[in-house]
Amino acid sequence: MNDIVKLHQVAKSYEKNGSHIQALQSMDLSVQKGDFTLVKGASGSGKTTLLLSIGGMLQPTSGEVHVLGKNIYALSDREKVKFRAHNVGFIFQMFHLIPYLHVRENILINNETTGIKVNENDLLKLTDELGISHRLDHRPSQLSAGEKQRVALARALIKKPEVILADEPTGNLDVENSQVVLQKLRSFCDEGGTVVMVSHDNYPDQYANKLVTIGQRAETVNL
Amino acid sequence: MSCMKWSLILKEIQYRKANFLLALMALVLAVALFVSFFTMGQALKKETIRLTRDMGFNLSIIPEATNMNDYWINGYSDKTMPQEYITKLIEFRDLSYAHLTATLHHTIQWKDKDVILTGVSPELEVEGNRKKTPMFFLVPKGKVYLGYELASQFGLAPGENIEVLGKTFSVEKTMVETGSQEDIKIYMDLAELQDLVRMPGRVNEIKALNCLCLAEGVDPTEYLRKQLGQVLPQAKVIVNKTIANARKQQRHTIDNYFAVILPIVIVVCFIWIAALAIINVNDRRQEIGIFKAIGFGPAPIAWLFIGKSLIIGALAAVIGYGVGISLSLYIGPDIFKVTASSIQVDVALLIWSLVLAPVGAALATVIPSLLATFQDPATTLSHE
Numbered sequence: 001m002n003d004i005v006k007l008h009q010v011a012k013s014y015e016k017n018g019s020h021i022q023a024l025q026s027m028d029l030s031v032q033k034g035d036f037t038l039v040k041g042a043s044g045s046g047k048t049t050l051l052l053s054i055g056g057m058l059q060p061t062s063g064e065v066h067v068l069g070k071n072i073y074a075l076s077d078r079e080k081v082k083f084r085a086h087n088v089g090f091i092f093q094m095f096h097l098i099p100y101l102h103v104r105e106n107i108l109i110n111n112e113t114t115g116i117k118v119n120e121n122d123l124l125k126l127t128d129e130l131g132i133s134h135r136l137d138h139r140p141s142q143l144s145a146g147e148k149q150r151v152a153l154a155r156a157l158i159k160k161p162e163v164i165l166a167d168e169p170t171g172n173l174d175v176e177n178s179q180v181v182l183q184k185l186r187s188f189c190d191e192g193g194t195v196v197m198v199s200h201d202n203y204p205d206q207y208a209n210k211l212v213t214i215g216q217r218a219e220t221v222n223l
Numbered sequence: 224m225s226c227m228k229w230s231l232i233l234k235e236i237q238y239r240k241a242n243f244l245l246a247l248m249a250l251v252l253a254v255a256l257f258v259s260f261f262t263m264g265q266a267l268k269k270e271t272i273r274l275t276r277d278m279g280f281n282l283s284i285i286p287e288a289t290n291m292n293d294y295w296i297n298g299y300s301d302k303t304m305p306q307e308y309i310t311k312l313i314e315f316r317d318l319s320y321a322h323l324t325a326t327l328h329h330t331i332q333w334k335d336k337d338v339i340l341t342g343v344s345p346e347l348e349v350e351g352n353r354k355k356t357p358m359f360f361l362v363p364k365g366k367v368y369l370g371y372e373l374a375s376q377f378g379l380a381p382g383e384n385i386e387v388l389g390k391t392f393s394v395e396k397t398m399v400e401t402g403s404q405e406d407i408k409i410y411m412d413l414a415e416l417q418d419l420v421r422m423p424g425r426v427n428e429i430k431a432l433n434c435l436c437l438a439e440g441v442d443p444t445e446y447l448r449k450q451l452g453q454v455l456p457q458a459k460v461i462v463n464k465t466i467a468n469a470r471k472q473q474r475h476t477i478d479n480y481f482a483v484i485l486p487i488v489i490v491v492c493f494i495w496i497a498a499l500a501i502i503n504v505n506d507r508r509q510e511i512g513i514f515k516a517i518g519f520g521p522a523p524i525a526w527l528f529i530g531k532s533l534i535i536g537a538l539a540a541v542i543g544y545g546v547g548i549s550l551s552l553y554i555g556p557d558i559f560k561v562t563a564s565s566i567q568v569d570v571a572l573l574i575w576s577l578v579l580a581p582v583g584a585a586l587a588t589v590i591p592s593l594l595a596t597f598q599d600p601a602t603t604l605s606h607e
Contacts, residue, residue: 057600085518096513100238113518
């Protein structure tokens with residue numbers, strides 16, 4: 001099997017206000033190239049923890065995380081940063097755009113980390129597909145929620161990553177905008193990319209081909 | 224550093240103007256005070272030198288056999304000593320005395336009044352010491368300086384002639400009122416007075432100045448007497464402690480000015496900038512998180528804050544220098560009326576400001592920058 005993401009007995013626990021919190025419990029997960037994996041679970045079940053762990057941003061307490069065949073937490077900090085810059089795209093529920101940069105600069109911010117100069121035609125084609133090409137010279141504060149998420153999606157897609165990790169990307173969007181985002185993520189998978197997406201909603205199910213439910217123990221089903 | 228990162232810093236500055244302006248203001252204040260303190264400090268130092276010089280000599284070297292009761296009643300020793308004692312003193316290189324001036328005092332009846340004739344020699348410095356601006360005036364031959372009381376009692380003015388012990392002198396200057404024995408003195412050249420009173424080569428006092436800036440615990444009087452004893456066992460030294468203490472007080476004032484006030488101002492501004500940087504880091508927690516997610520390493524993230532500080536520092540150096548110099552040139556002459564000419568534009572201070580302000584601002588931002596790089600993205604990017 002061509003595993004893009006592989007988790008083996010990954011657990012994450014931490015102390016908060018004197019209490020021991022078990023965010024992830026001995027989780028195993030395999031995500032193959034082209035998979036659109038949907039992660040569901042109750043609030044506080046560790047969905048975001050899982051995504052950040054896959055992204056190399058939150059070291060698990062135990063277990064191993066392999067992305068593109070690399071044990072990501074065995075890499076040095078510098079290698080991890082470089083690996084993330086080239087191979088992983090993030091999308092968040094709260095968009096997290098840089099407020100003082102125009103849309104164009106927010107999307108091209110990756111140039112700084114990948115060192116790859118994005119072709120202007122590629123930028124225009126992608127933003128056109130996402131319906132935000134007329135907003136390139138606007139600031140995030142001038143955009144609607146749907147437009148902001150489409151900018152965040154463009155930022156993740158423009159660098160052509162192997163994996164996109166999406167944390168409730170439709171959580172703040174209306175149905176129409178949600179469909180645009182989900183359709184684009186589906187297309188990304190169809191073209192060989194891999195998506196791991198956290199969601200509370202049911203309608204993304206139709207775009208995914210794998211469902212992981214996090215609870216007492218994680219369960220994976222093919223949709 | 225790439226153009227993009229500079230552009231990020233500049234855009235962030237534009238976006239969060241208040242934070243930038245407050246930090247800039249703090250640093251402009253620090254630089255302006257630094258520049259004006261040093262610019263006006265030159266005038267203050269000169270003013271202090273002038274003030275302490277005007278306080279007069281604080282040492283009197285008189286013959287060992289002097290009857291001290293008579294000395295304090297008359298204001299001078301009734302004994303004399305050879306004038307060449309002063310030569311012995313200046314040849315003794317270890318001597319910490321300065322502005323050595325030989326004087327001869329002699330009381331006579333002049334126009335039915337008791338007056339003190341005082342002959343003054345040119346000031347000499349111990350060999351090897353640098354030449355200093357004279358503390359005391361030098362009376363040209365054939366001329367006299369008249370004490371205030373004598374000039375006013377007899378209605379004498381500069382340019383008039385007077386006769387002293389059968390010799391005619393021209394009044395060169397009438398002195399201002401001092402409220403002391405000085406008001407009944409007639410000052411003249413030492414050699415001329417020695418001829419007039421037939422005491423060639425004799426003096427009854429060598430006036431001198433000592434900074435009395437010895438290490439803590441050393442008694443200056445004892446130290447000076449020991450020094451003098453090595454050269455002139457036939458003389459003794461009297462320390463005018465009132466003048467000495469006034470000089471010491473003045474010196475401490477200026478030392479405090481530089482040693483206490485300026486560092487306090489700079490430390491306060493340093494804390495101010497650090498606090499603003501921490502606020503800035505806090506405001507940008509999510510932004511830092513996303514930078515990490517995109518693939519910015521710790522160094523580029525820290526640089527976003529340190530680079531901003533460098534920009535603030537460089538701008539503050541130029542603005543602060545301008546403000547500091549303007550303040551010094553505008554206010555300084557009102558404060559330091561006599562030494563105003565020493566308040567001048569000093570380009571070296573601009574260079575120092577351009578080095579110290581950015582470095583200081585960057586140092587103040589180091590801890591907030593580290594906080595930014597160690598920030599856990601899970602807490603800022605998560606919504607769980």
